[in-house]
Amino acid sequence: MLKVSLSIFLSTVFMASVAVAGSDPILERQELMEDTRDAAKVIGGMLKEEQPFDAAAAMAALETWKKTATQAGELFPEGSDSGHDTEAKATIWTDRDGFNAKLNEFSTQVDAAIAANPDSLEALNAAAGPVFKACKGCHEGYRVEKQD
Amino acid sequence: MKRLAIILGLAVMAAGSLLLVTRPTGLPADILPAHPADISNGERLFHAGGCASCHGSTDSGSEFPILGGGLAMDTPFGIFHVPNISPHGGSGIGGWSTLDFVNAMHLGVSPDGRHYYPAFPYTSYTRMGFEDLMDLKAYLDTLPASDRRNDAHELKFPWNIRAGIGLWKLLNLDAAAVVSVPPQDSVLIRGRYLVEGPGHCGECHTPRNWTGGLDYSRWLAGAPSPEGEGKVPNITPSEKGLAGWSQGDIEYYLASGFTPDFDTVGSSMVEVQKNMAMLPAEDRAAIAAYLKAIPPL
Numbered sequence: 001m002l003k004v005s006l007s008i009f010l011s012t013v014f015m016a017s018v019a020v021a022g023s024d025p026i027l028e029r030q031e032l033m034e035d036t037r038d039a040a041k042v043i044g045g046m047l048k049e050e051q052p053f054d055a056a057a058a059m060a061a062l063e064t065w066k067k068t069a070t071q072a073g074e075l076f077p078e079g080s081d082s083g084h085d086t087e088a089k090a091t092i093w094t095d096r097d098g099f100n101a102k103l104n105e106f107s108t109q110v111d112a113a114i115a116a117n118p119d120s121l122e123a124l125n126a127a128a129g130p131v132f133k134a135c136k137g138c139h140e141g142y143r144v145e146k147q148d
Numbered sequence: 149m150k151r152l153a154i155i156l157g158l159a160v161m162a163a164g165s166l167l168l169v170t171r172p173t174g175l176p177a178d179i180l181p182a183h184p185a186d187i188s189n190g191e192r193l194f195h196a197g198g199c200a201s202c203h204g205s206t207d208s209g210s211e212f213p214i215l216g217g218g219l220a221m222d223t224p225f226g227i228f229h230v231p232n233i234s235p236h237g238g239s240g241i242g243g244w245s246t247l248d249f250v251n252a253m254h255l256g257v258s259p260d261g262r263h264y265y266p267a268f269p270y271t272s273y274t275r276m277g278f279e280d281l282m283d284l285k286a287y288l289d290t291l292p293a294s295d296r297r298n299d300a301h302e303l304k305f306p307w308n309i310r311a312g313i314g315l316w317k318l319l320n321l322d323a324a325a326v327v328s329v330p331p332q333d334s335v336l337i338r339g340r341y342l343v344e345g346p347g348h349c350g351e352c353h354t355p356r357n358w359t360g361g362l363d364y365s366r367w368l369a370g371a372p373s374p375e376g377e378g379k380v381p382n383i384t385p386s387e388k389g390l391a392g393w394s395q396g397d398i399e400y401y402l403a404s405g406f407t408p409d410f411d412t413v414g415s416s417m418v419e420v421q422k423n424m425a426m427l428p429a430e431d432r433a434a435i436a437a438y439l440k441a442i443p444p445l
Contacts, residue, residue: 040410048400136405139412145378 026084029075032068039064040135043128046121053121062114065131069107073100089144102138109134170314172263174251183279190287193280195426197273197346201419203233205294215240216294221267223374225360226303228267236293249285250278256317263313265301266320271362272348274323275341320361326350327367327442339438342431343368352380352416369445375416386444398436403429 039061045051046058076092076099092099113127194200205216216239219230234240241249248259256263256270264270276284306312326344329336343349354362355371369389370382382389390398397408402424405413413421424432 037410040406044400044406044410048396050396132404132406136412136418139414140418143414145415 024084025075025077025080026086026088029072029088030084030086032071032075035064036068036135040132043124044132047125047128049121053124055119058118058124059114062110062127065106065110066114069103069110072106073103087143089142092142095141099138099142102134102142105137106131106134166315167311170318171311172255172257172261172314174255174257174261175247177247180247180250180278180282183282185286186283187287187290189280190283190285192427192431193276193284193346194287195423196342196431197284197348198420198423199233199288201423202230205296210292212291214292214294215288216296217298218296223267225307226301228265228301228303229299231298232294232296233288234291234294235289236295239295239297240293241288242293244285246282246285249288250281253281253284254278254323256313256321263310263317265303265307265310265313266316266360269348269351271321272345272351274321275325275345280346316359316361319359326364327438329438329441335434335437336441338431339434339436339441342435343438347435349383353383366445368439368442373415378415380416382445383439384442384445385440389444390439391444395433395436395440398439399429399432402427402432402435 042051042057042061046053076088078093080086081088081090081093109130113131116123116127118124118127200213200215202219202221203215203217205214205218215232215234217230217232221228221230232240235242237243244252244259251257251259252264252268253270253273253276255274256266256268258264273281301308325340327340329340331337350362350368352374353368353371354364355366355369357363368383369386371380372378373380385391393401393408401407401413402421405418405421405425407413424435
């Protein structure tokens with residue numbers, strides 16, 4: 001009986017912690033950024049000619065970026081400016097319009113890249129270039145500088 | 149008492165003669181070669197040098213860079229106010245001769261015969277060729293003029309004594325190349341020129357000694373940030389530096405602003421990378437080749 005209640009207790013604790021992790025916008029957006037970066041590595045690897053051009057893999061990476069564009073805006077609620085070593089800069093909340101404009105730019109460029117349906121390395125370069133630029137554009141004003 | 153007077157007298161004479169020896173003097177007028185200015189080469193050097201990153205007017209939104217200055221650099225020595233180098237006759241350097249410009253870049257000496265503070269990195273620009281300097285001056289002359297007046301630097305004692313810079317130059321101003329490369333390797337020679345000269349990479353990526361000059365034994369091995377917080381990375385090909393970066397990674401980073409791990413460029417390097425992206429690909433390749441060839445530290 002004790003064993004059963006202990007296991008129920010532990011599983012409850014476990015589920016609760018999963019629920020907390022799942023609902024913490026900082027952890028969620030950090031995971032989303034990791035996925036975004038992994039997708040960038042796929043496309044960047046092709047552009048640097050470290051990997052052969054693969055249209056399907058490139059499109060899958062573009063779709064990952066689309067997910068970022070769709071979800072990122074909601075993952076920076078008021079009050080999520082500290083904890084978990086967040087690199088989100090205070091400007092996100094003091095200049096929300098500017099931040100949203102940068103996100104919109106990213107979204108627009110991702111949509112254009114998907115619509116272009118790149119079928120060659122040159123086409124991928126042309127489609128992904130503006131997206132990479134949009135990544136940087138937002139990091140420049142809205143991400144804290146790492147001090148290492 | 150008499151001995152003290154003699155010692156003091158000798159000390160004054162020694163200081164006086166040192167100041168005399170190190171007083172600002174320009175180059176002779178006939179030193180410049182006969183050279184028709186190549187404005188597009190001047191523009192290339194302008195990007196390599198990142199002139200606009202410090203001298204660009206903070207309010208400029210124009211198509212061409214407006215070099216009105218105005219940036220305040222808060223350093224341990226005090227506040228430096230970056231001057232106007234636009235071709236404005238009264239406020240900028242529009243009234244300068246080509247020789248005046250060469251003296252500033254090569255020797256850190258102003259047209260009115262004063263030492264410049266080395267916040268202006270002439271310690272690197274001194275390695276630039278006269279013809280390149282002439283081209284750069286010709287390019288600067290094509291840019292829009294700004295009438296913004298310069299502000300005086302606000303430096304602490306003893307750094308507010310300009311004459312002392314002459315002594316500093318005696319120790320720290322040297323046009324010799326830092327790293328030796330095979331004389332037949334034109335790519336490495338170009339890369340060395342860009343990094344050690346116009347690119348002035350060492351000014352931030354190399355630590356400084358107690359005099360404020362670069363510690364050449366730690367060339368490009370990383371340094372505390374001149375802006376006070378954090379560190380400027382080691383960019384030698386060691387495990388602490390760029391060992392894990394291929395030459396292609398460095399080229400791609402300079403062109404795109406993305407590290408091999410696909411993180412984006414940060415800090416002061418954001419502006420530098422934008423300038424590097426304006427260079428022809430062959431220049432970025434030369435820089436990358438040089439950075440892979442220097443001693444790993």
